[in-house]
Amino acid sequence: MLSVIDLTVRYPSQAAPALQGICLHVAGGERVAVVGPSGGGKTTLFRAVNGSVLVQSGYVALEGERVGEARGAKLRALRRRIAVIAQMHDLVDRLAVYQNVMAGALGRWSSLHALRFLLRPSGAELAEAKAALERVGIPEKLRSRTSDLSGGQRQRVAIARALVQRPTVLLADEPVASLDPARSEQILALLCDLARERGLALLCSLHQPELAMRYFDRIVGLRHGRVVFDRPAAKIEPEHLVFAS
Amino acid sequence: MHTLTIAWHTLLAFFPPDLSPSYLRYVWLPVAQTIGMASAGMVVALSLGIPLAIYVGTRAPGWQGIVGLLSALRAIPDLTLAILAVVIVGLGPAAGMAALAVFYTAMVGKVFAELFLAAPQAPLESLRATGAPRLAVALFGLIPLTLADLLTFGSYSFECAMRASVIVGAVGGGGIGTELVGAVNGLDYPRATTLIIILALLVASVDTLGWLIRKNPRIALVLFPVGVATMLLNPPQVFVVRHAFVTFAGMLPPLLNPKALAALPALLWETLEIAVGGTALALLLALPLALGAARNVVHTAITAAVRRVLDVARAVPEIVWALIFVVMAGIGPLAGALALGIHSAGVLGKLFAEAFENVDTAPVRALEATGAGRLPVVAFGIFPLAIGPIAVHTMFRLEWNVRAATVVGMIGAGGIGEALFNAQQHMHYQEMMAYIAATWLLVILADVVGERVRRRLGWNYVTT
Known part of the structure; x- marks a missing residue:
């Protein structure tokens, strides 16, 4: 599904490459956690997968199509298939919840369709938003103001938006960084269930190795821009995780 | 013709x-x-x-x-x-x-x-x-x-x-x-x-x-x-x-003779028409211009040109635009509304463009990451994120324009300013103070109404 082949990324302002010779494969329905210290390259890896960073060598391929070479409409078409869930700050506060949720469909809608939806959403569109919110457990928030939601609810709205996008890859960059432990577990469980149920390749960066071991099939350790280990969660030894904390 | x-x-x-x-x-x-x-x-x-x-x-x-x-x-x-x-x-x-x-x-x-x-x-x-x-x-x-x-x-x-x-x-x-x-x-x-x-x-x-x-x-x-x-x-x-x-x-106390008092409501109404008409014209012109002037919406080659247009509209004060429009379109409230509209379009265009540019980048990047095109990103992200400042600036402009509408009258562009200026020229200072007091009340009224509408605009976008 998602392949990262010998990927090297170097930022102009820095001597050391941010990523160096990364190789990674994630199959549909597979749940992979990326752990490692801050500055280890997790965010750069996600940006490279999403095609928003210039790649020096190697490439990222989505079902055989190279992300890095796409531009304009083609890049947008590829991005449509990769849903991104960041920390909870990426919703538009002033929109209603259903508007934020259906923003996931913008990649497949025409501009006119998008404007029409803002003015007068159709019943089918509202139903789709409602179904997505039902799946993430907050259908009653359909028409709420987004700024009135709690941190955990905002994260659920972001996930609902990702569902509406109908992606094949789900990227979650520190999705639980600003949530309390109980909410963190709920959100991770939800992400992992969704990946299995819809056959999505889930790539999720995490600070907490113990959560990674509990919820994910595979764990990748990233440090100084290199993969230091990549193995099934069941085969992770304590010494693998010392560096991450 | x-x-x-x-x-x-x-x-x-x-x-x-x-x-x-x-x-x-x-x-x-x-x-x-x-x-x-x-x-x-x-x-x-x-x-x-x-x-x-x-x-x-x-x-x-x-x-x-x-x-x-x-x-x-x-x-x-x-x-x-x-x-x-x-x-x-x-x-x-x-x-x-x-x-x-x-x-x-x-x-x-x-x-x-x-x-x-x-x-x-x-x-x-x-x-x-x-x-x-x-x-x-x-x-x-x-x-x-x-x-x-x-x-x-x-x-x-x-x-x-x-x-x-x-x-x-x-x-x-x-x-x-x-x-x-x-x-x-x-x-x-x-x-x-x-x-x-x-x-x-x-x-x-x-x-x-x-x-x-x-x-x-x-x-x-x-x-x-x-x-x-x-x-x-x-x-x-x-x-x-x-x-x-x-x-x-x-000059004290302010005083109007009965005839002037009877004419006052019509004068105030005309002043308001100049202000509202001018602001409406400005809003109509400023929104598309501001999108063209926002560097996070269109290419900088276009923004540079649009910004020059806004600069000219803004650099010339209402009074000077009014001087020009009175000479070109004749004495009366139309010249006043045109003058306020052109100048305010320059002001609002610039402020709106800055509001678009100052929006939080995280939600906008999240929208781009869904593969959305330029226009939907503006409609779902940049515009709603900027609607608060846009409403605030517009309401402040309307308040400002009520004030400006009282001023453009002084050079023949209609409204209460004309009466104020005539009273001053004839040294009828008590009458002048009465018009100043009326102006003052009008502007305060605009302030209060502006406050309410601003608050409502902030909410309206959500509850479609």
């Missing part, structure tokens, strides 16, 4: 501008005076307005009273203040500076206070929870939280002060305003064009200065020596003061 021909020929009479070396040497001093007066006004406005705004923003005891006082002061148009200042301080730059200082203290104080009050409360609460005193809350919370908007509005009000510095000159406050009105009244249109070009260049350089100040706020300190020097070089003529108090006492 005939009127259009006349309008065209009038327009041609403004060209070419008089750029002879002798004239350019002559206008140097009035130009310097205008800059100095604006700087002096802003120095006073910032030194008094910021402490007042902080007092209000930290919700210190009696803050509502300060807001009321600032609103009351702000409700007197700058030109009206200048007329009063000329009577009290005497002809010349001192009167202009006094009017600007009062007007912009109220403006800076009120707008900064509103921005402080609208700042997110959670970080402030946590600062207060540490037991921090008011000033510390302001320095570590209020100002950092609102800095981008403070700098935008601070440099914007300096631009306004520069234009107002020209305007107050028109009634004897010194600077190039006096020159400009003299040129137009003397039908010397080529020199009027020269002065308008100088004015546009002046405002353009203030715009650049504002941009530099936003990048490095310390540059704003340049204002202080320039402003203080101008104040020292142009002291008020003290002996006029005693005479002025006598004159001022003669």
Whole structure:
């Protein structure tokens, strides 16, 4: 599904490459956690997968199509298939919840369709938003103001938006960084269930190795821009995780 | 067709501008005076307005009273203040500076206070929870939280002060305003064009200065020596003061004869029509222009061109646009509404563009990550994220335009200003004060209504 082949990324302002010779494969329905210290390259890896960073060598391929070479409409078409869930700050506060949720469909809608939806959403569109919110457990928030939601609810709205996008890859960059432990577990469980149920390749960066071991099939350790280990969660030894904390 | 021909020929009479070396040497001093007066006004406005705004923003005891006082002061148009200042301080730059200082203290104080009050409360609460005193809350919370908007509005009000510095000159406050009105009244249109070009260049350089100040706020300190020097070089003529108090006492109480009183509602209504019509025209023009001027929406090659158009519209004050439109479209409220509309389109276009550029980038990037095209990203992200500032700016502009609508009447563009000006010219000072009081009430009403609508606009976008 998602392949990262010998990927090297170097930022102009820095001597050391941010990523160096990364190789990674994630199959549909597979749940992979990326752990490692801050500055280890997790965010750069996600940006490279999403095609928003210039790649020096190697490439990222989505079902055989190279992300890095796409531009304009083609890049947008590829991005449509990769849903991104960041920390909870990426919703538009002033929109209603259903508007934020259906923003996931913008990649497949025409501009006119998008404007029409803002003015007068159709019943089918509202139903789709409602179904997505039902799946993430907050259908009653359909028409709420987004700024009135709690941190955990905002994260659920972001996930609902990702569902509406109908992606094949789900990227979650520190999705639980600003949530309390109980909410963190709920959100991770939800992400992992969704990946299995819809056959999505889930790539999720995490600070907490113990959560990674509990919820994910595979764990990748990233440090100084290199993969230091990549193995099934069941085969992770304590010494693998010392560096991450 | 005939009127259009006349309008065209009038327009041609403004060209070419008089750029002879002798004239350019002559206008140097009035130009310097205008800059100095604006700087002096802003120095006073910032030194008094910021402490007042902080007092209000930290919700210190009696803050509502300060807001009321600032609103009351702000409700007197700058030109009206200048007329009063000329009577009290005497002809010349001192009167202009006094009017600007009062007007912009109220403006800076009120707008900064509103921005402080609208700042997110959670970080402030946590600062207060540490037991921090008011000033510390302001320095570590209020100002950092609102800095981008403070700098935008601070440099914007300096631009306004520069234009107002020209305007107050028109009634004897010194600077190039006096020159400009003299040129137009003397039908010397080529020199009027020269002065308008100088004015546009002046405002353009203030715009650049504002941009530099936003990048490095310390540059704003340049204002202080320039402003203080101008104040020292142009002291008020003290002996006029005693005479002025006598004159001022003669203006009270405000009084209208029955015939004038009966005509007042129609005058006020016409003033409102000018203001609302002008603002509506401005909004219609400014929204598309601002999208074209926002560097995060379209390519910078386009924004540069659109910004020049906005600069020209903005650089020419309402009064000067009104002078031109009265000559071209005839005396009456239409000229007033056109003048307010064109000038406000320039102001709102720039402020809207900055609002679009100042939006939080995280939600916009999240939308782009869904593969959305440019227009949907604007419609779902940039526009709703900026709708708050857009509503605030529009309502402030409507308030401003109510004030401006009272002023453009003074040169024949309709509304209450015409009656005010005639009363002043005939030295019917009690009648003049009555019109000033009516203007003041009208502006306060606009303020109150503006506040309500602003609040509602903020909510409306959500509950479709």
